[in-house]
Amino acid sequence: MRFGFFLGCQIPFLKPEVEASIRKVMSVLGVELLDLEGYSCCPTWMSVPSLDLNAWLAISARNLAIAENLGVDVVTGCSNCFSVLNHAIYLLKDERRRFDVNRILSKFGKFYRGTSKVYHVLHVFSDFVDMRELKRKIKYPLKDLTVAIHPGCQLLWPTRVMDVREENPFYPEKLKNLVEILGAKAPYYSRLDYCCGAGTSVAYIDYEKSSYFVLTKLESMKEEIDPDIIVTPCSTCLIQLEEMQKRLKKDGKINFEIPVVYYTQLLAICMGIPANEVLKEESMKKILEVIR
Amino acid sequence: MKYVVKVERKRNLVEVISNLGGEGVSKCIQCGSCMSVCPVTLVGFDYPNKKLFKFVQMGEEDPLLSDPSPWACVACGRCIEVCSQDVNPFSVYFALRRLQVRGFRIHPLAKEAVGSIYESGHAIFVDNSEEREKFGLPEVSSAAKSKKDLNEIREILRSSDISDLGILPR
Amino acid sequence: MKIGLYICHCGRNIADVVDIKNLIGYFKDKVNVVRDHLFMCSEPAWEMIRSDVTNKLVDRVVIAACSPYNHEKFFRSALETAGLSKYLLEIANIREQCSWVHGKNKREATEKAKRLIEAAISKVKTLKPLDDLRFEVERSVLVIGGGIAGMTASLDLAKMGFKVYLVEKEPSVGGKLIKFDKIFPLNDCASCVVSSLMAEVANNPMIELITYAEVEEVDGSFGNFNVKVRKKQTYVDWEKCIGCGACTTVCPPKAWKPNEFDEGLSKRAAMYIVSPQAVPKKAVHDPELCVNCGKKKLGTRRFLRGGKEYLTPCEKACPTKAIDRSKSWNPEGELLNFNVGAIIVATGYKVMEKETFKEYAPHSPNVITALQFERILSPTGPTGGKVLRLSDGKKPKAISFISCVGSRDVRYHTYCSKVCCLYMLKQARLVKEREPEIDVYIHVIDVRAPGKDLEEYYIEARRMGIGVIRGKVGGIEELPNGRLRILGFDADLGMPVEVEVDLVVLATAIELPEDSKELARKIGVAVDPSGFLKEDHPKLRPVESTLSGIFLAGCCQGPKDVSETVAQAKAAAASVASLLSKEEIKVEPFIAKVNEEACSGCGICENVCPFNAIKVNEVAVVDERSCKGCGICASCPAKAIDIQGYSAESIIAEIDALVG
Incomplete structure (x- = not known):
């Protein structure tokens, strides 16, 4: 199994430990990840798509054309890239838009055909790898661990732009199943679908408003399932939930902090990959305390 | 108020928005389902989507040009999933950003992000090669390290409407 | 031959686009009389045509106006009154086929109008006087569907002296209404409204009630349809069954399934009686569900066990020996065959299932459809009419109703289901009346309550303290302990609203069931884009289907409340009676006509006729009743067959004028 690995910006530059966990886990499962030479920002919602439709589609199409040349589908660990690229593919089904975009790309010998699909890293485990195979690779199953799962909006909606979909996007199952395979409990809580408050911008525009989401979400988790750890497949949510908790605690709004990990970090640890290869030092102690 | x-002297804003990539705004019947799940609405921005759609339908341009709500959209896409009239509220929100941009109202974050893409190919770019090495990761294979690829990105930006906004380096 | 041309302005519909003066000038010398009128379908214009014919100024009439579908019969009557064959008339459709579609191109529209009129003139020249076909009428009616619509229409017709065959798919009549508790706007008991009708249709000597049966085939045409009805096998001897229900109580739980009558909220056994009020009150056996107690499958020969003949619990329980599993029952049931003069389709509706609506937590047992809640409110329902939620049998503290679930939604149905607002208000009021301490909220896009007493009904609900929240619900979150959090929007306050409740009732859309669509295909009735059966004209022929002799009543034609359904059923009955009360019916003579001298008797026409309407017996003979005038047989190699009114000569003349 081969995919073009679309790194994006956030994961390689801010969360390299997440990238490391993805690469290691994939290699254990025998999934080959090809680098996309010369790729750029997807471009993220708060950048080019906010300014101009054609430039957005051209940059997205350029990224996708790189994968098309390798003859592979794309996999990305970043929900934002997943969303932007899939929206672009959706819009580029329109022939006129495709024509406009290719007129620009042809200047540097590139061409967008629309042949490569874009998946999220999570989909590789939920829809491509044999679940039994995945289970066999788990050396250290989790016991007595309650996980609050947070799939993140951009992985769920809108289903019309995605190739892999949840049966019911309002009550998603994929992340839950993947956490349960590790031996942990992943009970439903009512704010499971609730936005983390980061998205493209609220977090930067208004701290008060943004923290309201995190507080609402944490409250529901705490009251309803009292989790040991939060697991997410979205790097933006990961950063938001980590940073906001620190800040809220400092401001005296909460008196606890629930550790947060990216799904493949937890998977890697369960596979027996040394924790220091997939976690940053500052968060390692807290997380390992909870897991062990 | x-x-x-x-x-x-009403402008046909439905058409303007549609040309900027906003799909289906004339189909909105103000049912409110998008508003009931929209994060922007939940935290109390003044003119969450359906209100702005109404302004578009009524040809009332002023609030559209100045309201910060569209910039708060988290791109969660939930509005598209629940819309009963096949409007793509999310796309309209982004069209409204583009409308404001053409009136030179660009959110500083967006300006910064586009500038960064022009400079490095990435909206977020830091040199963390040491840390990456520690995790055993290869060099990032992006346009950031390839002049040729970066020039392609710059060419795309320069040949688009963005070049008129005076935010790209000369 | 004297041709009169009459051009209609249709107010401004035609005249705004087509240059009428130009037309008059153009045709002045081509026909004997040219006249125009603002509204050709008005009485003065009709009189103008009639007097021209009476005064022998014209003997062939061409009317340039709207589609013949609208007023052809009206214009024909002018010719008939003046003593001319009414079929010496041709209509050029210069509205739908010209002015309406070429509004932006006036000059070319006028030219096209000329062509269309010239074609009509060329055709009218070839027409020959024709007389209507006259057929004897079968003075009986088939009514399909035993709900309130079908029963009302059947009783009205029976009272007027017509024989009625009332066919119902379920083992009992009563339809959806018998499942309800009370109905708006009087909050009178649904059972009281419908039970007496059920008894009447069962006892009226003019009504032959055929339940647990489906229409399999309909042949023939208006005045004389041949109908085949399949009476399904009940596996119970209904002659002997007294409806005591003893068999239903001994049937083992292994053979239970969700009870359709309670919308799946309770269970029923393989031996069952539809409801306590069933008419006829007879037991039915469901062989797919049966566990074959004592391995005594249907049709097993009698055998001994412990020295005695073995009887299954149901056999043993039956006091009249109506159940006999050793009998070899025919699983195909029985095929009934009879003739009727007209048909009324009253097959009703279904509501959408909640599973479609993923954002509304359909997996939660505390999210139910309004029809399910109707059963909870009903004294014959699973809770005996107590307001309880079924997940734990507890009384809810708060209930939310959600409207427009599948209606007014382009993902499902664009139409408004019309009755939801009011039945939600009704259900909310019934809850409030019984349990005032339960909080009730209704989420609506807007409340639609037009009609007599209905706005007042709504206002009263608000005064009773029912919370009406304007704004469509975007999602439902499940809370621990089975509660649900409604993610709503309050348009009055312009902000999102969350409500935590114990029970959610979804007003899911009303739609035409699949099997009704299948029936429509079978009998040739059209379905309109909304998915309901199509009426022939929404204003002028609202109870007629697109096929003559077949009428519509009730929700199969579109969502409507009980009052409207009854009104439509009575209208359908009256329309049927007005046609069947005559000794004979007149039918347009546009059928195949054989030129016996030219016919070689080759038999090709017999093979190609889709209606078995032509037989070769030395020469071809047309069965006037069955022929639909489709024209397939007119492809006769010997050119021996023509369709009257549409002869090859007429059609060629028309084409020549159009392309010439």
């Missing part, structure tokens, strides 16, 4: 319908 009231707004006055400009019967005489």
